[in-house]
Amino acid sequence: MTFTTENDRIFCRQEGRVVAEVTFPQIRPGAVVIDHTWVDPSLRGQGAAGQLMQAVVDALRADGRKARATCSYAREWLSRHPEAADILDEGWQDDPAACRLRR
Numbered sequence: 001m002t003f004t005t006e007n008d009r010i011f012c013r014q015e016g017r018v019v020a021e022v023t024f025p026q027i028r029p030g031a032v033v034i035d036h037t038w039v040d041p042s043l044r045g046q047g048a049a050g051q052l053m054q055a056v057v058d059a060l061r062a063d064g065r066k067a068r069a070t071c072s073y074a075r076e077w078l079s080r081h082p083e084a085a086d087i088l089d090e091g092w093q094d095d096p097a098a099c100r101l102r103r
Contacts, residue, residue, distance in 0.1 A: 001048060003055045008032065010055050012048070019043055022052040022074070024060075024067065031066045031089050034074040053077045053084075060087045 001012045001020070011021035019040040024032040034056060039048045053074060060067055066089035069075045078084055 001051055005059055010052060010059065020048045020052055022056055024056055027068065031068065032060065034067055034069040034071050037071050037073045049073055050077060057084045057087055
């Protein structure tokens with residue numbers, strides 16, 4: 001997948017339409033909140049959301065920014081990837097999740 005970074009969003013287009021995206025608006029200088037992750041149903045289960053999250057981690061690391069997460073997928077992914085701990089804002093797990101994953 002090829003991702004495009006645009007302000008507070010990383011996304012992938014296929015055939016002219018967005019098929020995956022993650023948004024992370026700034027909450028204060030040097031910190032963002034990952035508040036939305038979406039993948040088109042045709043790509044689910046293929047690792048696209050994980051690739052998006054890694055792209056966010058890489059972008060934040062490169063900019064020296066920290067993250068919080070209210071998106072339930074992002075929270076779960078960050079919890080399972082301790083190698084991304086360096087981009088986490090202190091107290092990041094204290095924020096309530098905006099929604100929950102259904103399985």
